[in-house]
Amino acid sequence: MPTVTGKLRRRLLVPDDSEVTFDRRGFHSGDPMRQKHLEKTARQFLTGLRHGVENRSIQEMRSRLEEVERPYRGFAYEGAGMGVAVSDALAPWRRSRTRELLDGPGAPHVYMVYVGVGWAMARLPRPLWRGLALPDPLLRWLALDGYGFHEAYFATTRHVARHTPPRVRVPWADSSGYASRGVDQGIGRALWFVCGADVRRLADVVGDFPPARHADLWSGAGLAATYAGGVGDEDLALLVKLADRHGPSLAQGAAFAAKARVRADLVAPHTEAATRVLCGRTAAEAAAVTDEALEGLPPDGALPAFETWRERIRKALERT
Template identity: 55%
Template sequence: MRRRILTPSVSETKLENRGFHVKDRESRELLETIGEVFLAGYAHAVEARTPAEAEERLEQVPRRFRGFAYEGAGMGFGVLDGLPFGGSRNVEDFLRGRGDDHLYMVYVGIGWAMARLPRFRWPDSEGLDPLLKWLVHDGYGFHQAYFRTRQYVHRHYREPRFPWPAHDPSSYSDRAIDQGIGRALWFVGGTDVDRVVSLLEGFPEPRWADLWSGVGLAATYAGGAPEEELVKLRERAGRHRPRLAQGSVFAAEARVRAGLLVPHNEVATQVLCGTTPEQAARISRETRPDAEGEGGLPAYEVWRQRIADQFVSLGGVTP
Protein backbone atom coordinates (compact mmCIF):
# COMPACT_ATOMS: atom_id res chain seq x y z
CA MET A 1 0.00 0.00 0.00
CA ARG A 2 2.82 2.41 0.84
CA ARG A 3 4.39 1.69 -2.55
CA ARG A 4 1.16 2.47 -4.39
CA ILE A 5 0.58 5.68 -2.45
CA LEU A 6 4.12 7.09 -2.41
CA THR A 7 5.87 5.93 -5.60
CA PRO A 8 5.79 8.28 -8.63
CA SER A 9 4.64 6.85 -11.95
CA VAL A 10 7.31 5.38 -14.19
CA SER A 11 5.82 7.47 -17.02
CA GLU A 12 7.49 10.46 -15.40
CA THR A 13 10.87 9.06 -16.48
CA LYS A 14 10.05 8.98 -20.21
CA LEU A 15 12.02 11.60 -22.13
CA GLU A 16 9.07 12.32 -24.40
CA ASN A 17 6.83 13.05 -21.42
CA ARG A 18 9.47 15.25 -19.85
CA GLY A 19 10.11 17.16 -23.08
CA PHE A 20 13.82 16.32 -22.97
CA HIS A 21 16.03 16.16 -26.04
CA VAL A 22 16.52 12.73 -27.62
CA LYS A 23 19.95 12.29 -29.18
CA ASP A 24 19.45 8.71 -30.35
CA ARG A 25 17.75 5.49 -29.34
CA GLU A 26 20.68 4.27 -27.23
CA SER A 27 20.92 7.41 -25.10
CA ARG A 28 17.15 7.52 -24.64
CA GLU A 29 17.12 3.92 -23.42
CA LEU A 30 19.99 4.65 -21.04
CA LEU A 31 18.39 7.71 -19.46
CA GLU A 32 14.97 6.11 -19.21
CA THR A 33 16.48 2.99 -17.65
CA ILE A 34 18.21 5.17 -15.06
CA GLY A 35 14.89 6.78 -14.23
CA GLU A 36 13.12 3.44 -13.97
CA VAL A 37 15.84 1.99 -11.72
CA PHE A 38 15.75 5.07 -9.51
CA LEU A 39 12.01 4.63 -9.02
CA ALA A 40 12.47 0.92 -8.37
CA GLY A 41 14.97 1.75 -5.64
CA TYR A 42 12.52 4.26 -4.21
CA ALA A 43 9.78 1.63 -4.22
CA HIS A 44 12.03 -0.94 -2.54
CA ALA A 45 12.57 1.53 0.30
CA VAL A 46 9.01 2.63 0.90
CA GLU A 47 7.57 -0.89 0.83
CA ALA A 48 10.30 -2.56 2.90
CA ARG A 49 9.73 -3.38 6.54
CA THR A 50 13.40 -2.61 7.29
CA PRO A 51 16.34 -1.07 5.41
CA ALA A 52 18.04 -4.48 5.42
CA GLU A 53 15.08 -5.92 3.51
CA ALA A 54 15.39 -3.17 0.91
CA GLU A 55 19.14 -3.82 0.58
CA GLU A 56 18.53 -7.40 -0.49
CA ARG A 57 16.59 -6.16 -3.51
CA LEU A 58 18.88 -3.22 -4.24
CA GLU A 59 21.87 -5.55 -4.46
CA GLN A 60 20.16 -7.42 -7.32
CA VAL A 61 20.27 -4.35 -9.59
CA PRO A 62 22.94 -4.57 -12.35
CA ARG A 63 26.24 -2.90 -11.46
CA ARG A 64 25.91 -0.05 -13.95
CA PHE A 65 22.61 1.11 -12.48
CA ARG A 66 22.82 0.04 -8.84
CA GLY A 67 23.95 3.44 -7.59
CA PHE A 68 20.79 5.01 -9.00
CA ALA A 69 18.71 2.43 -7.15
CA TYR A 70 20.43 3.38 -3.90
CA GLU A 71 19.82 7.05 -4.71
CA GLY A 72 16.14 6.29 -5.16
CA ALA A 73 16.15 4.36 -1.89
CA GLY A 74 17.72 7.37 -0.20
CA MET A 75 14.79 9.43 -1.42
CA GLY A 76 12.32 6.77 -0.28
CA PHE A 77 13.72 6.54 3.23
CA GLY A 78 13.96 10.33 3.35
CA VAL A 79 10.28 10.61 2.48
CA LEU A 80 9.38 8.04 5.13
CA ASP A 81 11.38 9.99 7.72
CA GLY A 82 9.43 13.11 6.78
CA LEU A 83 5.97 11.56 7.10
CA PRO A 84 4.11 11.21 10.40
CA PHE A 85 3.56 7.47 9.90
CA GLY A 86 6.91 6.61 8.37
CA GLY A 87 9.27 6.62 11.36
CA SER A 88 12.19 8.98 11.84
CA ARG A 89 15.41 6.95 11.57
CA ASN A 90 15.10 5.16 8.25
CA VAL A 91 17.97 7.01 6.56
CA GLU A 92 20.15 6.65 9.64
CA ASP A 93 19.53 2.90 9.78
CA PHE A 94 20.07 2.58 6.02
CA LEU A 95 23.49 4.21 6.31
CA ARG A 96 24.51 1.75 9.01
CA GLY A 97 24.32 -1.05 6.44
CA ARG A 98 25.17 -1.31 2.76
CA GLY A 99 23.83 2.16 2.22
CA ASP A 100 27.11 3.48 3.60
CA ASP A 101 28.93 2.28 0.46
CA HIS A 102 26.57 4.55 -1.48
CA LEU A 103 26.75 7.44 1.01
CA TYR A 104 26.98 10.15 -1.62
CA MET A 105 24.01 8.83 -3.58
CA VAL A 106 21.91 8.46 -0.44
CA TYR A 107 22.57 12.09 0.52
CA VAL A 108 21.52 13.18 -2.96
CA GLY A 109 18.37 11.10 -2.52
CA ILE A 110 17.55 13.01 0.68
CA GLY A 111 17.47 16.17 -1.45
CA TRP A 112 14.94 14.53 -3.76
CA ALA A 113 12.80 13.76 -0.72
CA MET A 114 12.95 17.36 0.47
CA ALA A 115 11.64 18.50 -2.91
CA ARG A 116 8.53 16.35 -2.32
CA LEU A 117 7.99 17.11 1.39
CA PRO A 118 6.53 20.21 3.06
CA ARG A 119 9.31 22.32 4.52
CA PHE A 120 8.27 21.75 8.11
CA ARG A 121 8.98 18.03 7.55
CA TRP A 122 12.51 18.55 6.18
CA PRO A 123 15.32 16.80 8.11
CA ASP A 124 17.41 18.54 10.72
CA SER A 125 20.75 19.31 9.10
CA GLU A 126 22.46 18.79 12.45
CA GLY A 127 21.93 15.06 12.03
CA LEU A 128 23.86 14.96 8.74
CA ASP A 129 27.55 14.96 7.94
CA PRO A 130 28.59 18.66 8.01
CA LEU A 131 30.82 18.22 4.98
CA LEU A 132 28.47 16.18 2.81
CA LYS A 133 25.19 17.93 3.65
CA TRP A 134 25.61 20.06 0.51
CA LEU A 135 24.93 16.95 -1.57
CA VAL A 136 21.37 17.23 -0.27
CA HIS A 137 21.12 20.58 -2.06
CA ASP A 138 22.58 18.95 -5.17
CA GLY A 139 19.79 16.37 -5.09
CA TYR A 140 17.18 19.06 -4.58
CA GLY A 141 18.54 21.02 -7.55
CA PHE A 142 18.51 17.96 -9.80
CA HIS A 143 14.91 17.20 -8.85
CA GLN A 144 13.75 20.73 -9.59
CA ALA A 145 15.52 20.88 -12.93
CA TYR A 146 14.23 17.43 -13.90
CA PHE A 147 10.58 17.97 -12.93
CA ARG A 148 10.28 21.76 -13.20
CA THR A 149 12.45 22.13 -16.27
CA ARG A 150 10.82 25.18 -17.77
CA GLN A 151 11.27 27.18 -14.60
CA TYR A 152 14.68 25.99 -13.43
CA VAL A 153 16.43 25.27 -16.75
CA HIS A 154 14.88 27.42 -19.43
CA ARG A 155 13.94 30.40 -17.22
CA HIS A 156 16.99 30.02 -14.98
CA TYR A 157 15.02 30.36 -11.77
CA ARG A 158 17.02 30.56 -8.55
CA GLU A 159 15.71 30.13 -5.04
CA PRO A 160 15.45 33.63 -3.47
CA ARG A 161 16.97 32.41 -0.19
CA PHE A 162 17.00 28.70 0.37
CA PRO A 163 15.82 28.06 3.94
CA TRP A 164 17.93 24.99 4.73
CA PRO A 165 20.07 24.69 6.73
CA ALA A 166 18.55 27.52 8.74
CA HIS A 167 21.79 28.47 10.48
CA ASP A 168 23.97 28.64 7.35
CA PRO A 169 25.37 32.17 6.98
CA SER A 170 27.31 31.59 3.78
CA SER A 171 24.44 31.48 1.29
CA TYR A 172 26.26 28.60 -0.36
CA SER A 173 23.00 26.75 -0.85
CA ASP A 174 22.37 28.36 -4.25
CA ARG A 175 25.72 27.17 -5.54
CA ALA A 176 25.18 23.60 -4.35
CA ILE A 177 21.72 23.59 -5.95
CA ASP A 178 23.30 24.76 -9.22
CA GLN A 179 25.62 21.74 -9.12
CA GLY A 180 22.52 19.53 -9.11
CA ILE A 181 20.96 21.54 -11.91
CA GLY A 182 24.16 20.99 -13.89
CA ARG A 183 23.80 17.22 -13.43
CA ALA A 184 20.23 17.44 -14.65
CA LEU A 185 21.33 19.28 -17.80
CA TRP A 186 23.00 16.05 -18.93
CA PHE A 187 19.56 14.42 -18.82
CA VAL A 188 17.56 17.36 -20.17
CA GLY A 189 20.01 17.62 -23.06
CA GLY A 190 19.83 13.88 -23.71
CA THR A 191 23.64 13.43 -23.32
CA ASP A 192 24.02 15.49 -26.52
CA VAL A 193 27.09 17.63 -25.83
CA ASP A 194 26.06 20.52 -28.07
CA ARG A 195 22.56 20.64 -26.58
CA VAL A 196 23.85 20.38 -23.00
CA VAL A 197 26.37 23.15 -23.48
CA SER A 198 23.78 25.35 -25.19
CA LEU A 199 21.46 24.93 -22.20
CA LEU A 200 24.29 25.66 -19.77
CA GLU A 201 25.46 28.78 -21.57
CA GLY A 202 21.93 30.17 -21.43
CA PHE A 203 22.41 30.67 -17.69
CA PRO A 204 24.07 33.82 -16.29
CA GLU A 205 27.82 33.35 -16.57
CA PRO A 206 28.56 33.53 -12.80
CA ARG A 207 26.66 30.23 -12.48
CA TRP A 208 28.61 28.37 -15.15
CA ALA A 209 31.39 26.94 -12.96
CA ASP A 210 28.99 25.07 -10.68
CA LEU A 211 26.88 23.93 -13.63
CA TRP A 212 29.98 22.56 -15.39
CA SER A 213 30.85 20.62 -12.26
CA GLY A 214 27.45 18.96 -12.31
CA VAL A 215 27.77 18.14 -16.01
CA GLY A 216 31.14 16.50 -15.39
CA LEU A 217 29.69 14.37 -12.62
CA ALA A 218 26.75 13.19 -14.70
CA ALA A 219 28.78 12.54 -17.83
CA THR A 220 31.13 10.33 -15.81
CA TYR A 221 28.68 8.57 -13.48
CA ALA A 222 25.72 8.08 -15.82
CA GLY A 223 27.56 7.95 -19.14
CA GLY A 224 25.82 8.21 -22.49
CA ALA A 225 28.59 9.83 -24.55
CA PRO A 226 31.41 8.01 -26.39
CA GLU A 227 35.02 9.14 -26.16
CA GLU A 228 34.89 11.57 -29.08
CA GLU A 229 31.88 13.37 -27.59
CA LEU A 230 33.58 13.58 -24.20
CA VAL A 231 36.59 15.17 -25.89
CA LYS A 232 34.23 17.74 -27.36
CA LEU A 233 32.69 18.32 -23.92
CA ARG A 234 36.15 18.91 -22.45
CA GLU A 235 37.01 21.39 -25.16
CA ARG A 236 33.70 23.23 -24.88
CA ALA A 237 34.26 23.72 -21.14
CA GLY A 238 37.14 26.09 -21.85
CA ARG A 239 38.33 27.85 -18.71
CA HIS A 240 35.87 25.77 -16.67
CA ARG A 241 37.69 22.52 -17.45
CA PRO A 242 39.03 22.22 -13.87
CA ARG A 243 35.44 22.30 -12.57
CA LEU A 244 34.36 19.76 -15.18
CA ALA A 245 37.19 17.54 -13.96
CA GLN A 246 36.22 18.09 -10.33
CA GLY A 247 32.72 16.81 -11.04
CA SER A 248 34.21 13.80 -12.80
CA VAL A 249 36.39 13.12 -9.75
CA PHE A 250 33.34 13.10 -7.47
CA ALA A 251 31.65 10.61 -9.78
CA ALA A 252 34.73 8.39 -9.78
CA GLU A 253 34.91 8.47 -5.99
CA ALA A 254 31.24 7.49 -5.70
CA ARG A 255 31.72 4.60 -8.13
CA VAL A 256 34.94 3.37 -6.55
CA ARG A 257 33.61 3.58 -3.00
CA ALA A 258 30.60 1.46 -3.95
CA GLY A 259 32.59 -1.00 -6.09
CA LEU A 260 30.54 -0.13 -9.16
CA LEU A 261 33.12 0.79 -11.79
CA VAL A 262 32.07 0.08 -15.38
CA PRO A 263 33.89 0.77 -18.67
CA HIS A 264 32.35 4.16 -19.41
CA ASN A 265 33.68 5.48 -16.08
CA GLU A 266 37.20 4.59 -17.23
CA VAL A 267 36.75 6.43 -20.51
CA ALA A 268 35.21 9.52 -18.93
CA THR A 269 37.84 10.00 -16.24
CA GLN A 270 40.61 9.47 -18.77
CA VAL A 271 39.19 12.16 -21.05
CA LEU A 272 37.96 14.65 -18.45
CA CYS A 273 40.64 14.13 -15.78
CA GLY A 274 43.54 12.57 -17.66
CA THR A 275 43.71 9.69 -15.20
CA THR A 276 42.05 6.48 -14.04
CA PRO A 277 38.95 6.34 -11.84
CA GLU A 278 41.02 4.89 -9.00
CA GLN A 279 43.51 7.76 -9.14
CA ALA A 280 40.69 10.29 -9.42
CA ALA A 281 39.06 8.79 -6.33
CA ARG A 282 42.40 8.94 -4.52
CA ILE A 283 42.66 12.65 -5.30
CA SER A 284 39.19 13.13 -3.83
CA ARG A 285 40.14 11.35 -0.62
CA GLU A 286 43.51 13.06 -0.25
CA THR A 287 42.10 16.57 -0.67
CA ARG A 288 39.11 16.05 1.60
CA PRO A 289 39.15 18.65 4.40
CA ASP A 290 37.75 18.42 7.89
CA ALA A 291 34.39 20.02 8.64
CA GLU A 292 35.84 23.52 9.07
CA GLY A 293 35.74 25.89 6.11
CA GLU A 294 38.26 28.49 4.99
CA GLY A 295 37.88 32.14 4.07
CA GLY A 296 34.16 32.17 4.66
CA LEU A 297 33.59 29.15 2.40
CA PRO A 298 32.12 25.88 3.68
CA ALA A 299 34.48 22.92 3.79
CA TYR A 300 32.63 21.31 0.88
CA GLU A 301 33.59 24.18 -1.44
CA VAL A 302 37.14 24.14 -0.12
CA TRP A 303 37.22 20.46 -1.10
CA ARG A 304 35.93 21.17 -4.59
CA GLN A 305 38.46 23.95 -5.10
CA ARG A 306 41.32 21.75 -3.94
CA ILE A 307 40.34 19.08 -6.45
CA ALA A 308 40.04 21.58 -9.30
CA ASP A 309 43.41 23.08 -8.37
CA GLN A 310 45.00 19.62 -8.52
CA PHE A 311 44.21 19.39 -12.19
CA VAL A 312 45.52 22.85 -12.96
CA SER A 313 48.80 22.22 -11.13
CA LEU A 314 49.27 18.73 -12.54
CA GLY A 315 48.75 19.97 -16.06
CA GLY A 316 46.01 17.46 -16.71
CA VAL A 317 43.57 20.29 -17.29
CA THR A 318 44.24 23.94 -18.08
CA PRO A 319 41.98 26.78 -16.85
Protein backbone atom coordinates in the same frame (compact mmCIF):
# COMPACT_ATOMS: atom_id res chain seq x y z
CA MET B 1 7.76 -7.92 2.50
CA PRO B 2 6.04 -4.57 1.94
CA THR B 3 3.77 -3.47 4.78
CA VAL B 4 0.25 -2.15 4.20
CA THR B 5 1.51 1.32 5.15
CA GLY B 6 4.43 0.85 2.79
CA LYS B 7 2.15 -0.03 -0.09
CA LEU B 8 0.09 3.09 0.61
CA ARG B 9 3.20 5.28 0.70
CA ARG B 10 4.33 3.76 -2.57
CA ARG B 11 0.99 4.57 -4.19
CA LEU B 12 1.11 8.15 -2.97
CA LEU B 13 4.80 8.96 -3.35
CA VAL B 14 6.30 6.96 -6.21
CA PRO B 15 5.71 8.28 -9.74
CA ASP B 16 4.81 5.87 -12.50
CA ASP B 17 7.70 4.86 -14.78
CA SER B 18 6.07 6.84 -17.58
CA GLU B 19 6.86 10.04 -15.66
CA VAL B 20 10.58 9.66 -16.37
CA THR B 21 10.39 9.05 -20.11
CA PHE B 22 11.88 11.70 -22.38
CA ASP B 23 8.55 12.11 -24.14
CA ARG B 24 6.76 12.84 -20.87
CA ARG B 25 9.43 15.20 -19.63
CA GLY B 26 10.00 16.93 -22.98
CA PHE B 27 13.73 16.19 -23.00
CA HIS B 28 15.93 16.26 -26.09
CA SER B 29 15.92 12.84 -27.76
CA GLY B 30 18.58 13.05 -30.43
CA ASP B 31 20.20 9.64 -29.98
CA PRO B 32 17.88 6.65 -29.30
CA MET B 33 20.56 4.60 -27.52
CA ARG B 34 21.48 7.44 -25.18
CA GLN B 35 17.82 8.07 -24.50
CA LYS B 36 17.22 4.42 -23.68
CA HIS B 37 20.20 4.36 -21.32
CA LEU B 38 19.25 7.54 -19.46
CA GLU B 39 15.61 6.51 -19.15
CA LYS B 40 16.78 3.24 -17.64
CA THR B 41 18.84 5.06 -15.01
CA ALA B 42 15.73 7.01 -14.04
CA ARG B 43 13.64 3.85 -13.81
CA GLN B 44 16.23 2.26 -11.52
CA PHE B 45 16.01 5.34 -9.30
CA LEU B 46 12.27 4.71 -9.06
CA THR B 47 12.97 1.05 -8.25
CA GLY B 48 15.07 2.17 -5.30
CA LEU B 49 12.44 4.69 -4.26
CA ARG B 50 9.79 1.97 -4.18
CA HIS B 51 11.94 -0.21 -1.96
CA GLY B 52 12.78 2.75 0.24
CA VAL B 53 9.18 3.59 1.03
CA GLU B 54 7.65 0.12 1.25
CA ASN B 55 10.06 -2.46 2.65
CA ARG B 56 9.85 -3.41 6.32
CA SER B 57 13.57 -3.73 7.10
CA ILE B 58 16.81 -2.19 5.86
CA GLN B 59 18.26 -5.64 5.20
CA GLU B 60 15.26 -6.62 3.10
CA MET B 61 15.70 -3.39 1.19
CA ARG B 62 19.36 -4.21 0.66
CA SER B 63 18.57 -7.60 -0.82
CA ARG B 64 16.26 -5.92 -3.33
CA LEU B 65 18.68 -3.15 -4.22
CA GLU B 66 21.55 -5.56 -4.77
CA GLU B 67 19.47 -7.23 -7.50
CA VAL B 68 19.75 -4.10 -9.66
CA GLU B 69 22.35 -4.32 -12.45
CA ARG B 70 25.71 -3.00 -11.31
CA PRO B 71 25.94 0.00 -13.68
CA TYR B 72 22.56 1.22 -12.40
CA ARG B 73 22.70 0.12 -8.76
CA GLY B 74 23.90 3.47 -7.44
CA PHE B 75 20.80 5.13 -8.84
CA ALA B 76 18.66 2.60 -6.97
CA TYR B 77 20.42 3.50 -3.71
CA GLU B 78 19.85 7.18 -4.50
CA GLY B 79 16.14 6.44 -4.85
CA ALA B 80 16.18 4.43 -1.63
CA GLY B 81 17.76 7.44 0.11
CA MET B 82 14.79 9.53 -0.96
CA GLY B 83 12.36 6.81 0.11
CA VAL B 84 13.67 6.35 3.64
CA ALA B 85 13.99 10.12 4.14
CA VAL B 86 10.36 10.65 3.15
CA SER B 87 9.28 7.78 5.41
CA ASP B 88 11.22 9.30 8.32
CA ALA B 89 9.69 12.73 7.78
CA LEU B 90 6.16 11.33 7.72
CA ALA B 91 6.69 9.12 10.79
CA PRO B 92 9.20 10.99 12.98
CA TRP B 93 8.25 8.97 16.08
CA ARG B 94 9.89 5.87 14.58
CA ARG B 95 13.60 5.08 14.47
CA SER B 96 15.42 6.83 11.63
CA ARG B 97 15.56 4.54 8.62
CA THR B 98 17.87 7.03 6.88
CA ARG B 99 20.50 6.57 9.58
CA GLU B 100 19.99 2.81 9.46
CA LEU B 101 20.63 2.90 5.73
CA LEU B 102 23.68 5.16 6.08
CA ASP B 103 25.14 3.03 8.87
CA GLY B 104 24.36 -0.24 7.11
CA PRO B 105 24.08 -1.26 3.46
CA GLY B 106 24.00 2.33 2.23
CA ALA B 107 27.46 3.14 3.64
CA PRO B 108 29.30 2.27 0.38
CA HIS B 109 26.72 4.43 -1.44
CA VAL B 110 26.80 7.29 1.06
CA TYR B 111 27.13 9.99 -1.61
CA MET B 112 24.10 8.72 -3.49
CA VAL B 113 22.02 8.37 -0.31
CA TYR B 114 22.69 12.00 0.62
CA VAL B 115 21.67 13.10 -2.87
CA GLY B 116 18.50 11.04 -2.45
CA VAL B 117 17.66 12.90 0.76
CA GLY B 118 17.76 16.06 -1.35
CA TRP B 119 15.08 14.58 -3.59
CA ALA B 120 12.98 14.08 -0.46
CA MET B 121 13.42 17.78 0.39
CA ALA B 122 11.94 18.65 -2.99
CA ARG B 123 8.82 16.57 -2.32
CA LEU B 124 8.23 17.41 1.36
CA PRO B 125 6.72 20.52 2.95
CA ARG B 126 9.53 22.71 4.27
CA PRO B 127 8.52 22.39 7.95
CA LEU B 128 9.39 18.68 7.66
CA TRP B 129 12.94 19.34 6.42
CA ARG B 130 14.24 19.87 9.94
CA GLY B 131 13.57 16.21 10.71
CA LEU B 132 15.68 14.86 7.83
CA ALA B 133 18.83 12.99 8.80
CA LEU B 134 21.94 14.66 7.34
CA PRO B 135 24.52 13.78 10.01
CA ASP B 136 27.71 14.51 8.07
CA PRO B 137 28.34 18.31 7.96
CA LEU B 138 30.43 17.94 4.78
CA LEU B 139 28.32 15.52 2.76
CA ARG B 140 24.99 17.14 3.64
CA TRP B 141 25.74 19.68 0.89
CA LEU B 142 25.09 16.84 -1.56
CA ALA B 143 21.44 16.97 -0.54
CA LEU B 144 21.27 20.35 -2.27
CA ASP B 145 22.59 18.67 -5.42
CA GLY B 146 19.68 16.22 -5.21
CA TYR B 147 17.25 19.06 -4.64
CA GLY B 148 18.54 20.96 -7.67
CA PHE B 149 18.46 17.87 -9.87
CA HIS B 150 14.82 17.21 -8.95
CA GLU B 151 13.75 20.77 -9.67
CA ALA B 152 15.47 20.90 -13.07
CA TYR B 153 14.20 17.43 -14.01
CA PHE B 154 10.55 17.96 -13.08
CA ALA B 155 10.19 21.73 -13.57
CA THR B 156 12.44 22.10 -16.59
CA THR B 157 10.72 25.10 -18.15
CA ARG B 158 10.98 27.14 -14.96
CA HIS B 159 14.48 26.21 -13.86
CA VAL B 160 16.24 25.48 -17.16
CA ALA B 161 14.48 27.42 -19.91
CA ARG B 162 13.71 30.44 -17.70
CA HIS B 163 16.80 30.07 -15.47
CA THR B 164 14.75 30.67 -12.31
CA PRO B 165 16.90 29.52 -9.37
CA PRO B 166 15.11 27.06 -7.07
CA ARG B 167 14.46 28.47 -3.62
CA VAL B 168 16.04 26.54 -0.80
CA ARG B 169 16.53 27.60 2.81
CA VAL B 170 18.19 25.34 5.33
CA PRO B 171 19.69 26.58 8.62
CA TRP B 172 23.15 25.10 8.00
CA ALA B 173 23.41 26.73 4.55
CA ASP B 174 21.71 30.10 4.93
CA SER B 175 24.54 31.90 6.73
CA SER B 176 27.08 31.29 3.96
CA GLY B 177 24.83 32.09 1.03
CA TYR B 178 26.34 29.06 -0.67
CA ALA B 179 23.17 26.97 -0.97
CA SER B 180 22.41 28.11 -4.52
CA ARG B 181 25.79 26.81 -5.70
CA GLY B 182 25.12 23.33 -4.35
CA VAL B 183 21.73 23.44 -6.06
CA ASP B 184 23.34 24.49 -9.35
CA GLN B 185 25.61 21.45 -9.30
CA GLY B 186 22.43 19.37 -9.23
CA ILE B 187 20.90 21.37 -12.04
CA GLY B 188 24.03 20.81 -14.13
CA ARG B 189 23.75 17.09 -13.46
CA ALA B 190 20.11 17.15 -14.58
CA LEU B 191 21.09 18.93 -17.80
CA TRP B 192 22.84 15.74 -18.91
CA PHE B 193 19.39 14.14 -18.99
CA VAL B 194 17.46 17.19 -20.19
CA CYS B 195 19.85 17.48 -23.16
CA GLY B 196 19.87 13.74 -23.85
CA ALA B 197 23.67 13.59 -23.34
CA ASP B 198 24.07 15.77 -26.44
CA VAL B 199 27.22 17.67 -25.45
CA ARG B 200 26.80 20.50 -27.95
CA ARG B 201 23.25 21.08 -26.83
CA LEU B 202 24.32 20.95 -23.19
CA ALA B 203 27.02 23.57 -23.77
CA ASP B 204 24.47 25.84 -25.47
CA VAL B 205 22.03 25.44 -22.59
CA VAL B 206 24.69 26.13 -19.95
CA GLY B 207 25.86 29.14 -21.95
CA ASP B 208 22.39 30.68 -21.77
CA PHE B 209 22.51 30.76 -17.96
CA PRO B 210 24.00 33.79 -16.17
CA PRO B 211 27.82 33.46 -16.28
CA ALA B 212 28.12 33.35 -12.48
CA ARG B 213 26.32 29.99 -12.54
CA HIS B 214 28.39 28.33 -15.27
CA ALA B 215 31.13 26.75 -13.13
CA ASP B 216 28.71 24.87 -10.89
CA LEU B 217 26.59 23.78 -13.85
CA TRP B 218 29.68 22.37 -15.57
CA SER B 219 30.63 20.60 -12.38
CA GLY B 220 27.26 18.85 -12.37
CA ALA B 221 27.58 18.01 -16.05
CA GLY B 222 30.97 16.39 -15.43
CA LEU B 223 29.52 14.39 -12.58
CA ALA B 224 26.66 13.09 -14.73
CA ALA B 225 28.85 12.35 -17.74
CA THR B 226 31.06 10.20 -15.51
CA TYR B 227 28.49 8.56 -13.23
CA ALA B 228 25.60 8.08 -15.68
CA GLY B 229 27.64 7.97 -18.88
CA GLY B 230 26.13 7.49 -22.30
CA VAL B 231 28.79 8.92 -24.64
CA GLY B 232 32.15 7.84 -26.04
CA ASP B 233 35.63 9.34 -26.08
CA GLU B 234 34.96 11.69 -28.98
CA ASP B 235 32.03 13.35 -27.23
CA LEU B 236 33.91 13.45 -23.94
CA ALA B 237 36.80 15.26 -25.63
CA LEU B 238 34.32 17.68 -27.18
CA LEU B 239 32.81 18.23 -23.73
CA VAL B 240 36.22 19.31 -22.42
CA LYS B 241 36.67 21.66 -25.37
CA LEU B 242 33.23 23.22 -24.92
CA ALA B 243 33.69 23.67 -21.17
CA ASP B 244 36.75 25.79 -22.02
CA ARG B 245 37.89 27.70 -18.91
CA HIS B 246 35.47 25.69 -16.77
CA GLY B 247 37.39 22.51 -17.51
CA PRO B 248 38.59 22.22 -13.88
CA SER B 249 34.98 22.38 -12.67
CA LEU B 250 34.03 19.72 -15.20
CA ALA B 251 36.90 17.56 -13.93
CA GLN B 252 35.95 18.14 -10.29
CA GLY B 253 32.45 16.81 -10.97
CA ALA B 254 33.94 13.81 -12.75
CA ALA B 255 36.19 13.11 -9.77
CA PHE B 256 33.18 13.21 -7.43
CA ALA B 257 31.45 10.65 -9.64
CA ALA B 258 34.54 8.46 -9.74
CA LYS B 259 34.77 8.51 -5.94
CA ALA B 260 31.12 7.51 -5.61
CA ARG B 261 31.57 4.56 -7.97
CA VAL B 262 34.95 3.47 -6.57
CA ARG B 263 33.66 3.52 -2.98
CA ALA B 264 30.67 1.37 -3.95
CA ASP B 265 32.80 -0.95 -6.14
CA LEU B 266 30.59 -0.08 -9.11
CA VAL B 267 33.15 1.31 -11.56
CA ALA B 268 31.85 0.86 -15.10
CA PRO B 269 33.71 1.15 -18.42
CA HIS B 270 32.12 4.53 -19.04
CA THR B 271 33.48 5.74 -15.68
CA GLU B 272 37.03 4.88 -16.71
CA ALA B 273 36.52 6.48 -20.11
CA ALA B 274 35.22 9.71 -18.61
CA THR B 275 37.91 10.12 -15.95
CA ARG B 276 40.61 9.37 -18.51
CA VAL B 277 39.35 12.17 -20.77
CA LEU B 278 37.98 14.68 -18.23
CA CYS B 279 40.56 14.21 -15.45
CA GLY B 280 43.55 12.66 -17.20
CA ARG B 281 43.45 9.83 -14.66
CA THR B 282 41.99 6.42 -14.04
CA ALA B 283 38.80 6.28 -11.98
CA ALA B 284 40.77 5.11 -8.93
CA GLU B 285 43.29 7.93 -9.34
CA ALA B 286 40.53 10.53 -9.74
CA ALA B 287 38.81 9.18 -6.63
CA ALA B 288 42.12 9.41 -4.75
CA VAL B 289 42.32 13.12 -5.60
CA THR B 290 39.05 13.69 -3.72
CA ASP B 291 40.45 11.81 -0.71
CA GLU B 292 43.71 13.73 -0.71
CA ALA B 293 41.78 17.01 -0.86
CA LEU B 294 40.13 16.11 2.45
CA GLU B 295 43.40 16.09 4.38
CA GLY B 296 43.50 18.94 6.88
CA LEU B 297 40.22 20.35 5.55
CA PRO B 298 39.37 23.44 7.64
CA PRO B 299 35.96 23.88 9.25
CA ASP B 300 33.26 26.00 7.68
CA GLY B 301 34.20 29.64 7.44
CA ALA B 302 33.30 32.38 4.97
CA LEU B 303 32.77 29.49 2.59
CA PRO B 304 31.76 26.02 3.72
CA ALA B 305 34.38 23.28 3.91
CA PHE B 306 32.52 21.62 1.03
CA GLU B 307 33.59 24.41 -1.34
CA THR B 308 37.16 24.31 -0.04
CA TRP B 309 37.11 20.59 -0.86
CA ARG B 310 35.85 21.25 -4.38
CA GLU B 311 38.41 24.02 -4.93
CA ARG B 312 41.27 21.77 -3.89
CA ILE B 313 40.07 19.12 -6.33
CA ARG B 314 39.81 21.67 -9.14
CA LYS B 315 43.34 22.92 -8.52
CA ALA B 316 44.78 19.41 -8.33
CA LEU B 317 43.17 18.41 -11.62
CA GLU B 318 44.01 21.73 -13.30
CA ARG B 319 47.70 20.83 -13.02
CA THR B 320 47.31 17.70 -15.15
